Amino acid sequence: MARFETESRPAGYDGAARERVGFFTDTSVCIGCKACEVACKEWNLLPEDGFVFTAESYDNTGALGSETWRHVAFIEQDVPLIQTAGDGDDGNPMRWLMSSDVCKHCTSAACLNVCPTGALFRTELGTVVVQDDICNGCGMCVPACPFGVIARRERDGDGRAWKCTLCYDRTKDGLTPACAAACPTESIQYGPLDELRGRAAQRLESVQQQGFAGARLYGEDPEDGVDGFGAFFLLLDEPQVYGLPPDPVDPTKRLGEMWGAAAAAGAALALGVAASLLGRRG
Amino acid sequence: MSDHRPDYYGRPVIKQPVWKAEIGWYFFSGGLGGAAATLALVSRLAGRRDLARRATLVSALALSASPPLLIKDLGRPKRFLYMFRVLRPTSPMSLGSWVLGAAGTAAGAAAGSDLLDVAPVAGETARAVAGLLGPAISTYTAVLISDTSVPAWHEARRDLPLVFAAGSAASAGAAVWLAAPAGERGPPRRLAIAGAAGELLAAHRMETALGELGEPYRRGRPGRYARAARRALAGGAALMTAGRRRPLLGRVGAGLILAGTVCERFAILRAGNLSADDPRYTVDPQRERIAGRVTS
Numbered sequence: 001m002a003r004f005e006t007e008s009r010p011a012g013y014d015g016a017a018r019e020r021v022g023f024f025t026d027t028s029v030c031i032g033c034k035a036c037e038v039a040c041k042e043w044n045l046l047p048e049d050g051f052v053f054t055a056e057s058y059d060n061t062g063a064l065g066s067e068t069w070r071h072v073a074f075i076e077q078d079v080p081l082i083q084t085a086g087d088g089d090d091g092n093p094m095r096w097l098m099s100s101d102v103c104k105h106c107t108s109a110a111c112l113n114v115c116p117t118g119a120l121f122r123t124e125l126g127t128v129v130v131q132d133d134i135c136n137g138c139g140m141c142v143p144a145c146p147f148g149v150i151a152r153r154e155r156d157g158d159g160r161a162w163k164c165t166l167c168y169d170r171t172k173d174g175l176t177p178a179c180a181a182a183c184p185t186e187s188i189q190y191g192p193l194d195e196l197r198g199r200a201a202q203r204l205e206s207v208q209q210q211g212f213a214g215a216r217l218y219g220e221d222p223e224d225g226v227d228g229f230g231a232f233f234l235l236l237d238e239p240q241v242y243g244l245p246p247d248p249v250d251p252t253k254r255l256g257e258m259w260g261a262a263a264a265a266g267a268a269l270a271l272g273v274a275a276s277l278l279g280r281r282g
Numbered sequence: 283m284s285d286h287r288p289d290y291y292g293r294p295v296i297k298q299p300v301w302k303a304e305i306g307w308y309f310f311s312g313g314l315g316g317a318a319a320t321l322a323l324v325s326r327l328a329g330r331r332d333l334a335r336r337a338t339l340v341s342a343l344a345l346s347a348s349p350p351l352l353i354k355d356l357g358r359p360k361r362f363l364y365m366f367r368v369l370r371p372t373s374p375m376s377l378g379s380w381v382l383g384a385a386g387t388a389a390g391a392a393a394g395s396d397l398l399d400v401a402p403v404a405g406e407t408a409r410a411v412a413g414l415l416g417p418a419i420s421t422y423t424a425v426l427i428s429d430t431s432v433p434a435w436h437e438a439r440r441d442l443p444l445v446f447a448a449g450s451a452a453s454a455g456a457a458v459w460l461a462a463p464a465g466e467r468g469p470p471r472r473l474a475i476a477g478a479a480g481e482l483l484a485a486h487r488m489e490t491a492l493g494e495l496g497e498p499y500r501r502g503r504p505g506r507y508a509r510a511a512r513r514a515l516a517g518g519a520a521l522m523t524a525g526r527r528r529p530l531l532g533r534v535g536a537g538l539i540l541a542g543t544v545c546e547r548f549a550i551l552r553a554g555n556l557s558a559d560d561p562r563y564t565v566d567p568q569r570e571r572i573a574g575r576v577t578s
Contacts (some may be wrong), residue, residue, distance in 0.1 A: 009478045042312075059291075073290060075290070077440065086420070113372040113494070114372065114373045114374070114429055114430075115370070115373060115376075116370060116373045116375040116376035117367050117368065118367055119364075134367070135357075135361075136356050136357065136358045136362060137358040139300040142297045142300050143300075143435075144429065144430045144431060145296065145431060146296065148295055148296040149297075152300050158357070159356070159358045161357075164536070178285070238288070240288050240289055240565045241290065241291065242290060243290030245295050245296075245565065245568055247572050250335075252372050252433055254436075254439060257440065258374075258424075259425060261439060261442070261444070262421040262422060265417075265443035266421045268447055269416075269420055269450060270324075270417050271422070272451050272477065273317065273320045273321050273473060276323055276468075276470070277328045277330070278467040
């Protein structure tokens with residue numbers, strides 16, 4: 001199948017293509033302040049999520065959605081934060097994982113691939129953005145996304161699909177996205193993707209040396225099922241603990257297999273119809 | 283390190299499909315219309331003009347119901363023409379919109395030519411176009427839902443097209459049988475019975491191949507639809523077989539087959555929602571995939 005994306009610069013822009021940018025979210029230094037959530041809502045003029053109490057730790061946001069483009073997850077676990085080689089742990093029997101989730105801006109983006117109108121497109125910065133003046137709300141991108149990021153906004157009869165734009169209106173003018181600018185601990189880092197990957201590898205090594213046994217990078221591998229995330233993470237536990245899929249795949253990668261099965265079924269249908277006319281009249 | 287809960291407060295990993303009942307009815311009308319168009323073309327080639335005309339009319343009616351159903355389900359119905367803004371090969375919904383537009387127009391033109399008795403050459407050409415596109419209309423919807431991250435659909439990607447094709451044959455056969463004059467009922471009856479049997483077998487094969495992911499097809503609302511579909515298809519096929527010389531039995535049988543194919547489409551549609559809503563269905567197969575890569 002034709003590939004529409006390239007690694008460090010997006011295809012189709014020729015001279016206008018710029019270095020691919022993204023996020024590296026280092027969850028090991030996230031303090032759960034939700035400044036990213038607030039800054040995102042402020043800059044992108046998103047409505048509030050409602051004053052609900054979920055009783056899910058400090059998370060009253062719940063999940064990413066059409067009006068929530070950053071979501072801080074809170075996970076409480078009865079295990080020590082770090083295991084040192086010597087005496088087992090740091091003495092604290094409980095740890096609190098926090099992670100600010102966001103659209104992954106996949107290299108092989110399911111939402112973009114299945115969009116029938118061209119409303120979803122790849123910008124000259126390599127990010128994935130919905131054009132709100134084109135989306136007709138068909139809903140195809142919603143179940144296509146392997147991360148459950150994009151959603152249809154039903155408020156006030158809007159009916160269109162919305163998600164993080166990686167602050168396209170800021171990044172195209174060289175500004176840092178609102179969430180990264182607001183993050184007080186540099187848990188959310190913005191920059192050229194290649195540079196972020198290098199920084200993340202170093203950070204992983206240092207965190208592992210400090211005794212975070214479960215630390216891992218998530219989405220930094222260009223060989224994964226979505227050919228690498230534009231927004232990737234350093235996690236301290238398995239992805240599903242954070243509500244993330246452990247092995248996400250862009251379903252359109254298997255389109256050849258699907259059309260093959262459809263062609264066989266279509267041929268069987270045509271043969272069946274022909275066979276039904278073979279019998280005697282009546 | 284993960285001896286604690288393997289999910290995030292039991293919340294789904296992926297979003298549920300937003301499609302409403304209109305899409306279930308569209309799977310039915312599009313499948314029926316597509317297979318009827320092919321039946322019309324083959325009947326005409328076999329020299330059975332009467333049957334061809336009836337099948338074309340059934341096809342045109344079914345395909346004319348399809349666009350309104352799709353438009354009604356859009357978040358922005360007034361923007362339905364944006365479906366034809368681009369042609370995206372990677373988007374089954376884009377390809378399907380174009381094929382449905384072409385096949386629906388052709389079936390309508392062929393039916394118009396038949397009814398008004400005008401432009402016979404153009405009418406036959408339109409019948410051929412619709413008939414050739416028929417199998418695509420009947421099966422692309424299976425690709426459309428397979429091309430998602432919904433476990434009960436995506437993991438059934440090899441089997442879903444056959445379920446849709448067989449269901450299309452069954453419903454088209456039953457509908458054309460109801461519309462056909464007494465002497466022309468053989469082919470649609472055979473098509474309806476074979477299609478119903480095929481759908482039962484294909485759906486069974488799909489559920490078996492899915493293993494644990496087949497659960498959403500047996501549980502709750504989709505499970506009830508699936509069981510109703512099986513009973514209606516089996517009963518309908520039996521009645522249509524017995525009803526060769528008893529039109530009343532045949533009519534009941536054809537009605538049951540139509541109802542069965544509708545139920546099967548709703549079973550598939552809602553099994554998708556059920557499987558999307560439970561993180562286990564998303565996470566478990568992915569973890570197994572990772573484990574398989576590590577050990578191999």
